[in-house]
Amino acid sequence: MTPAGMHLAELNVGRLLAPTDDPRVAEFMAALDRVNGLGKRMPGFVWMMEGSGEPGTGNTEAKIEGDPQFVTNLTVWESVETLEHFVWNTVHRAFYERRAEWFEVLGRMHFVMWWVPAGHRPTLDEALERLAHLQANGDSDRAFGWSYLKEARLWRDHGCARHAAE
Known part of the structure; x- marks a missing residue:
């Protein structure tokens, strides 16, 4: 259950197999504009960190450690259920299931969620700190994966491997 006055923030980090202009x-x-545009129109969507605004770039311009192949997705949702619905019941799922075609397998946690006060727009630095906290300490109220949320059900139904689901 969403805590009163709070929204759910999520950060997903990936490293592309090749530069963004590579075939x-x-x-x-x-597909970035289509999938991100759909997300922005979903019930329960609150906010998304934007890149340059250029078509087809998504958040590919937000470099981590200066590496142009790292891409991030930082969004805020009204609830766990609304985020889950977008992830698992829309075209997003098809791209998620094909992620190995475009992304390296990262050897550590690359996805984190946390509660933010309604109206708060997290920065990438804030989100990366939450991810580092999760990597160092595991699930806690400060930073968590899907398995920490009792109300999260769809990710279990889709048989995510632990490394992919969190």
Whole structure:
């Protein structure tokens, strides 16, 4: 259950197999505007960190450690259920299931969620700190994955491996 006056923030970090203009990731890059646009129209969507605003770039311009192949997705949702619905019951799921075609397998946790006061827009630095906290300490009220949330059910139904689900 969403705590009163709070929204759910999430950060997902990936590292592309190739630079953003490489044909190996062209299909993913071409779908960014469509998938992100759908997310923004979903019930329960609150906010998304934007890149340059150029078509087909998504958040690919937010570099981590200066590496242009790291891409991030930082969003805020009204509830666990609304985020889950977008992730698992829309075209997003098809791209998630094909992630190995475009992204490296990261050897550590790359997804984190946490509660933010309604109206708060987290920064990438804030989100990366939450991810580091989760990597160092595991699930807690400060930073958590899907398994920490009792109301999260859809990710279990889709048989996510632990490394992919969190």
